[in-house]
Amino acid sequence: MITKYYQLAGIDKVAVVFSIIGENVAVKLLKGLSETDVQRIRARSREMEQVSTALKKQVMDEFYLSVISQKLKSESEPESKKPFDFIDELADEQLIALLEVEEPSIIAIALAQVSSDRRMKVLSRLNPEAKGAVLMKLGSLNNVPLEGIVNVASQLRTKSLYLPKAVEFTRSGGKDVADILGQMTPFEEEQYLETISREDPELAAEIKKYHLTFDDILTSFPENLLRDLMNSVELDAIALALKGSSQDQVDKILGNLPQKKQAMYEPVEGAVAKNDVDKAQKTIVDAARQMEKDGRFSLEEVLGSAEMVE
Template identity: 25%
Template sequence: MEPKSKLSGPDRAAVFLMSLGEEAAAEVLRHMGPKEVQSVGTAMASLTNVSKSDVAQVIDDFVATVDEQTALGMGSDDYIRNVLTWALGKDKADGVIDRILLGRNSKGLESLKWMDPRAVAEVIRLEHPQIIAIVLSYLDPDHAAAVLSFLPERTQPDILMRIATLDGVQPSALQELDEILERQFAGNMNVKSSSVGGVKSAATILNFMDSSKEGSILDKVRDVDESLSQKIQDLMFVFANLADLDDRSIQSLLRELSTDSLVMALKGADETVKDRIFKNMSKRAGEMLQDDLEAKGPVRLSEVEAAQKEILGIARRMAESGEIVLGNKGSEQMV
């Protein structure tokens, strides 16, 4: 069922939770993962001027979903899938659904998701690289990238290659790893026990690394396995891929960018990206941007790369919330 409310998934979830009262909302949040808590919590903190009609519509939509798509003891899987998709958006909901419907109790690994990246790195840094690869594959990509950056540089390419070539984990091995971690940490979520890792996972993690480290790691992977390196690079979403976005997505992205960041990023962009940006601006705005670019003068490459990474981070967050669609070579979705 399509929701009638025009609010985004996290905003709808925030409105619904805030209408429940503190105790009930806290009980719901207890059963959510760190990324979902952060997403909904941010929405709760930023909600302003929500009308009574919006609140009523969100609650009506929820009640209608309950009435039409579930019954006690019947269709519970479809109910969970539809409600979570409605509340969190499809991209975020898919991972949660997998953990709930396909997973098993796995407290140790899940507890790492709530930890600071540096702390996670300290926990796993002395483990075998294959163990580290499995752990990073279970973390959200931006979290995994931060953890990887705190691990010794000499081991980073090897770990990324192991992530890229990882093809599932035997339940017995996963259980043993989980039990080892559980001796140190506690948690209460479920996690999927297969289909972790892979080239796309490695590419997504690398996307979140700093540009200097990203290039260094990929170069070292290329020295060992040129074919694997190319597969990872093909699945990465880089600044040049912004030219592949549709007009509506580019326009939505531009509304979220500061002029300073855009000017700095475009100083190092190819003409295809620049043309797509200018095409989606008004004539006056385009002229002003062109003047800013010409007035900027020479800039350091590190500053350009930092600005491009910032814009890519904003683009990924918008893609996660369903505001834009990111595409890569071959038109395969990459978020």
């Protein structure tokens, strides 16, 4: 029984189509077939080995895609002399989406046509078993007939027409989640971050590279950056944000204020609602984020520089 796509020659696939949809319909869809061609296909149908159901489905999928693509293709478009040149026009995400669902033999043939960097990007997205199978196939492509390689190129070219545009691809990561958290209330921000830390520690660690808190400002910001930040915030907001902070932290902030502001500073006395303190701290965090957007510093570098290695 034939079970592998590359084992089928072009006439074999046409014979499969004939057997499934019938000769009359196939002849109408496959324009340009002569009577001699039809007779050859009939003969091939009789002598062919049995084809697996899964492979028949794959052949029919390719056939239907090719019929549809012919309607979309401009008649004036010149035929390419390089079967795999369409791959050069695909973004990396598109190439990965195209190949990761294919059989290892198909992936291997396609990867043999691209640079080593692009090969690694595709391979890195495969599970270990599939990756090993693809590597094995890459080492034995000399056994694949030229017609089989051309058939694979044709199949992938057709499927590539139905890929989303590159701009439609996005993969949210820690930075995206950190941006979302930064738009929440301090209470929601804390609750969601705690939940993520419990359920996905790796994601939580990635988020923390981009997630700025008031404590980060107090402990990680260099003095020149801290000075610029505090000079951009109202003194009342600073005083309220520092409510409950240690004296060392208060002194650090005051030491980076102009003398005039230092003289005007008055600590907030008495009990204050935690929500008000949180809002004041968020005001300062938002000001810091705006500075980052303006290109004044890189948050990842600032927070990363605070990590110590023993």
